[in-house]
Amino acid sequence: MSSETFITGETKRTVDDRFRISLPAEMAQAITDDSGETMLTKERAGCLSLWKAADWQNRQQQGVDLIKQKIQSHRLENRWDEVQRLGRLLSTRNRTIQLANRSRCTIPEGFREFLGVQPNQDVMIVGAVICVEIWNLEAWQNLLEQDMPEFGTLFKDLSG
Numbered sequence: 001m002s003s004e005t006f007i008t009g010e011t012k013r014t015v016d017d018r019f020r021i022s023l024p025a026e027m028a029q030a031i032t033d034d035s036g037e038t039m040l041t042k043e044r045a046g047c048l049s050l051w052k053a054a055d056w057q058n059r060q061q062q063g064v065d066l067i068k069q070k071i072q073s074h075r076l077e078n079r080w081d082e083v084q085r086l087g088r089l090l091s092t093r094n095r096t097i098q099l100a101n102r103s104r105c106t107i108p109e110g111f112r113e114f115l116g117v118q119p120n121q122d123v124m125i126v127g128a129v130i131c132v133e134i135w136n137l138e139a140w141q142n143l144l145e146q147d148m149p150e151f152g153t154l155f156k157d158l159s160g
């Protein structure tokens with residue numbers, strides 16, 4: 001994430017019949033890297049995140065490199081089930097996409113089911129400071145109900 005990026009805002013959008021969503025222009029710009037690529041990731045059930053592809057790939061590669069080092073030094077010998085589980089999740093977690101006209105996102109198969117929306121259904125587009133999130137409305141409402149009471153404490157902890 002570049003130091004000047006701080007993405008906020010909340011906008012309702014409708015998924016069209018081809019699973020496309022128009023993002024607010026300022027949000028689309030914030031998550032598109034110099035090569036025009038955006039990383040679409042599965043975060044939690046009912047939510048997808050959009051990141052600058054290069055930033056996401058760098059962040060993920062650092063973690064993968066550490067895991068490779070641990071495998072090579074035999075420090076994960078008794079944890080193969082966890083390594084395989086991580087591999088499955090890594091294999092299906094993200095996909096590089098291009099935004100059409102720099103602001104229209106098409107949700108690919110495999111991600112549609114995770115988001116849990118159908119054509120002509122509304123979603124909430126949310127700026128999450130370091131990325132943009134696409135939320136199933138029910139999942140978004142549930143998260144707000146859970147997290148909003150902690151807003152003041154969280155803000156104070158992070159800004160203090």
